[in-house]
Amino acid sequence: MTNTTLKVKVCGMRDDTNIQSLAQLPIDYMGFIFYEKSKRHVDHLPYILLPPTIKKVGVFVDASETCILDKIQAGIEVVQLHGQEPPALCKQLQESGVEVIKAFGIHSTVDWTKLADYQHAVDYFLFDTSDPEHGGTGRAFDWNQLKEYQLPVPYFLSGGLSLENLPAVLQLADHRLVGVDLNSKFETAPALKDINQIKKALKIINHE
């Protein structure tokens, strides 16, 4: 087990009151999904001032560069890309000053070699459960697949994380695992997080 505290990203926020409640907690990233096919879709960044310790993440699936730049202009500090976005776009966004997280859907026949093309163009990878909907499945993938991951790029673990499986995440002995991504398993309805459940998750993650 590692003693390093994992970063916490809570994804798929929309409701103003819920955002305000979540912003009281010691999380590191809050995600807003700019993908209209998602149940958690938003079309603009909510007009809520977050503490500077919480970075605002925009989640995109094959959005145009103009659309992504528009959201950065509006205050997005981290770009999380869930589609087929090429390394050149990641690099370009990174050079514009935002953090870039490239998400990959993991399944038993993933071609891990293609991640090498991204290693100098992103800040983090995010390993999620592979699905045609691109994310928010509420299902965990087989974390044994991570044994195939050979690059030094740090990553977030995502996909169906819950109060039940978070203790097992803390047992994953991998120094490249830097954060966890919490979403549908902490919802009472799409895009509405149960703040008490998130508090319980933080206690587990922070070994309290």
Ligand SMILES: O=C(O)c1ccccc1NCC(=O)[C@H](O)[C@H](O)COP(=O)(O)O
């Ligand atoms: O959450 C969505 O609805 C979603 C849809 C399409 C692309 C990405 C999406 N979410 C991005 C995230 O970072 C989620 O937290 C991640 O997919 C894990 O979600 P879950 O399995 O529900 O914990």
